[in-house]
Amino acid sequence: MSQQRQRSTKPSSWIDAANVLKNLRTVTSLTAKSAYCFVKYGKLTEAIKKEIGGYTGPRGKIYNPPEKIVENEIVMQCSELPKSEGGASCPFLNTDYDQLMKEKNRRMKAEIRDVDEYDIEGEVDVCIIGTGPGGSAAAYALSERYKEELGKGDKKIVMLERGGLYTSDEFSQKEKTLLPALYQNPLRFSDDFGIALVKGSLVGGSAVLNDAICFEAPSRVTQDWEVDVGRELREKRIYRKVRDMIHYKKIPHMAQHKNARMFEKGVETEDLEHFLLNERNTNPRIPHQPMRPQHQLACVGCGFCHLGCRYNRKQTPLITFVPAAMDNGVRVFKNATVSKVLHSGGAVRGVRVKRGLGRRDLIIKAKKVIVSCGAVNSSQLLLRSGVENQHLGKHISLHPAPLIFGVFDEKVYPDWGIPMTSAYEKYQFPSDDKKVFPDGFGYLIETIANHPIAQAASLPAGKVRARMRQYENTASATVILHDQAVGEVKKRHGHITPLTYKLHREDQIKMKHGIKEAARIFLNAGAREVFTSHEKETAYRSLEELERVDIFNEDHLPLGPGKILLGSAHSQGGCRMATTGDRGVVDFNGHSHDVENLYVSDGSLFPTSLGVNPQVTIMALATKIGESIDLGH
Numbered sequence: 001m002s003q004q005r006q007r008s009t010k011p012s013s014w015i016d017a018a019n020v021l022k023n024l025r026t027v028t029s030l031t032a033k034s035a036y037c038f039v040k041y042g043k044l045t046e047a048i049k050k051e052i053g054g055y056t057g058p059r060g061k062i063y064n065p066p067e068k069i070v071e072n073e074i075v076m077q078c079s080e081l082p083k084s085e086g087g088a089s090c091p092f093l094n095t096d097y098d099q100l101m102k103e104k105n106r107r108m109k110a111e112i113r114d115v116d117e118y119d120i121e122g123e124v125d126v127c128i129i130g131t132g133p134g135g136s137a138a139a140y141a142l143s144e145r146y147k148e149e150l151g152k153g154d155k156k157i158v159m160l161e162r163g164g165l166y167t168s169d170e171f172s173q174k175e176k177t178l179l180p181a182l183y184q185n186p187l188r189f190s191d192d193f194g195i196a197l198v199k200g201s202l203v204g205g206s207a208v209l210n211d212a213i214c215f216e217a218p219s220r221v222t223q224d225w226e227v228d229v230g231r232e233l234r235e236k237r238i239y240r241k242v243r244d245m246i247h248y249k250k251i252p253h254m255a256q257h258k259n260a261r262m263f264e265k266g267v268e269t270e271d272l273e274h275f276l277l278n279e280r281n282t283n284p285r286i287p288h289q290p291m292r293p294q295h296q297l298a299c300v301g302c303g304f305c306h307l308g309c310r311y312n313r314k315q316t317p318l319i320t321f322v323p324a325a326m327d328n329g330v331r332v333f334k335n336a337t338v339s340k341v342l343h344s345g346g347a348v349r350g351v352r353v354k355r356g357l358g359r360r361d362l363i364i365k366a367k368k369v370i371v372s373c374g375a376v377n378s379s380q381l382l383l384r385s386g387v388e389n390q391h392l393g394k395h396i397s398l399h400p401a402p403l404i405f406g407v408f409d410e411k412v413y414p415d416w417g418i419p420m421t422s423a424y425e426k427y428q429f430p431s432d433d434k435k436v437f438p439d440g441f442g443y444l445i446e447t448i449a450n451h452p453i454a455q456a457a458s459l460p461a462g463k464v465r466a467r468m469r470q471y472e473n474t475a476s477a478t479v480i481l482h483d484q485a486v487g488e489v490k491k492r493h494g495h496i497t498p499l500t501y502k503l504h505r506e507d508q509i510k511m512k513h514g515i516k517e518a519a520r521i522f523l524n525a526g527a528r529e530v531f532t533s534h535e536k537e538t539a540y541r542s543l544e545e546l547e548r549v550d551i552f553n554e555d556h557l558p559l560g561p562g563k564i565l566l567g568s569a570h571s572q573g574g575c576r577m578a579t580t581g582d583r584g585v586v587d588f589n590g591h592s593h594d595v596e597n598l599y600v601s602d603g604s605l606f607p608t609s610l611g612v613n614p615q616v617t618i619m620a621l622a623t624k625i626g627e628s629i630d631l632g633h
Contacts (some may be wrong), residue, residue: 055415126367134601134622135622145627158366215278245315245321266520351364369599370629371598376499399609403477405467
């Protein structure tokens with residue numbers, strides 16, 4: 001039996017205001033630094049480019065790196081070569097594929113309407129809230145089974161997206177323009193302002209803006225989940241379906257970002273087996289052409305993954321699941337903010353969509369509703385809708401991530417090449433150090449890279465300009481922590497601080513261990529200095545100096561709001577799967593234990609932290625959910 005939640009008697013605006021006042025110093029610092037970085041490094045004047053080491057900015061439609069990049073062995077490059085010089089078989093270029101993508105963009109712009117133009121009469125069979133990896137994969141799997149009925153108009157499936165439609169035509173690679181356009185509330189934090197919550201808001205969801213990393217769920221993680229779903233994931237059937245759609249595979253060693261090469265250089269010889277090349281969904285397949293023997297195109301390595309793929313290489317929901325579902329007859333509407341899921345008598349009835357000022361809200365009647373808004377947003381929406389379950393909004397994990405930087409004498413050129421090419425897994429599931437890793441779960445270290453605004457915003461507040469002058473000599477990495485699910489969405493309303501999350505003491509020790517390990521590897525690689533994303537600059541210039549750091553001492557590598565900037569792009573949990581309602585919110589097909597015909601299909605399903613980049617597992621579970629839903633005949 002689900003338990004009744006106690007409703008807050010205070011308006012959310014008052015709660016937000018109280019949080020802001022309580023953390024005024026942290027909020028002021030974050031706001032001031034973010035505004036400064038956005039204004040200064042968003043201009044990209046020639047003086048600014050020169051100041052940060054000759055940053056070149058957007059690449060243009062034809063990818064052609066300057067000599068300084070080619071000379072530094074950053075090998076991913078593309079230029080329009082004549083056929084006599086290999087242009088016909090260039091793995092980066094294919095005019096037929098480019099034309100196909102242009103036609104796909106044109107069609108989506110013509111057919112994806114604003115919600116104010118909603119024109120579907122009567123009740124729909126399924127309304128899906130969210131077009132990210134969870135919503136779009138479920139829509140495609142479901143529509144594949146019913147495409148004949150959809151084509152005849154006997155069935156109706158609609159998808160609603162709160163963001164807008166942006167295709168490769170709009171992915172200009174300009175941070176100043178695209179960061180506010182593509183991301184939901186760039187200043188959204190946990191309620192103590194200790195963790196920045198990063199989430200995309202556009203057709204295709206956050207998967208359009210990630211770095212294309214594809215990890216399947218580790219068996220060590222899923223064996224702790226209840227047997228049904230864990231076994232199904234380990235059998236790989238649904239992963240194979242996802243792989244067939246988004247074509248993820250391991251990148252070649254030669255394609256490594258120079259940032260990753262510097263990191264690999266610092267890994268001890270005996271530990272190189274733990275240095276992994278990532279799998280990425282950046283190899284689109286093209287139809288067989290006798291005169292062009294290649295069957296897959298290659299990522300051009302432009303380095304702008306987090307602003308959308310201008311070259312249509314990243315096989316995101318925007319160019320895979322969403323248009324495939326549309327081909328089957330699914331209708332998609334953008335700029336649709338759903339305020340409530342409507343239900344009565346224990347069964348779902350539809351959704352309420354906000355309209356502009358002076359306009360009546362749109363009510364969409366639906367036989368079934370699938371909520372796919374992401375862990376925090378899905379939990380918040382269902383709480384706001386009056387769904388009662390003792391676990392709803394709880395058990396949220398974030399993969400809270402610090403940054404570690406290594407400054408080298410040689411140029412690294414962090415803005416060129418594939419941003420995230422590798423991971424270091426030595427401490428992912430450690431079993432021989434119970435003092436640091438008592439539960440046997442640890443972390444991954446992933447090599448990353450940022451462009452100027454994002455890079456500057458992650459630097460110590462008083463050192464932004466000085467550190468940005470070292471930009472082209474700076475490599476970076478982050479720690480992906482398998483954190484305990486201690487987060488909770490407590491508010492039904494409000495958009496600033498909906499989530500309470502305090503890093504568990506055991507996870508604090510693990511995070512410090514990861515920071516120290518990444519710093520050690522950079523110093524081993526020859527970095528003249530390493531520093532972290534602490535607000536008060538924390539830097540080390542030798543292994544001896546680093547060794548004196550005591551991870552059990554709270555004064556060493558201090559963690560907490562105002563002390564270190566942590567980011568989270570991987571919120572998980574809040575609607576966790578379980579066999580019964582007293583153990584979780586939904587069953588293993590995403591079906592609510594409390595409201596008939598209500599489903600959830602996103603990262604909020606995970607019973608625990610995944611410990612790796614989650615997009616592929618979200619798509620896999622969404623595929624399973626889409627296959628399980630029966631629309632009747």
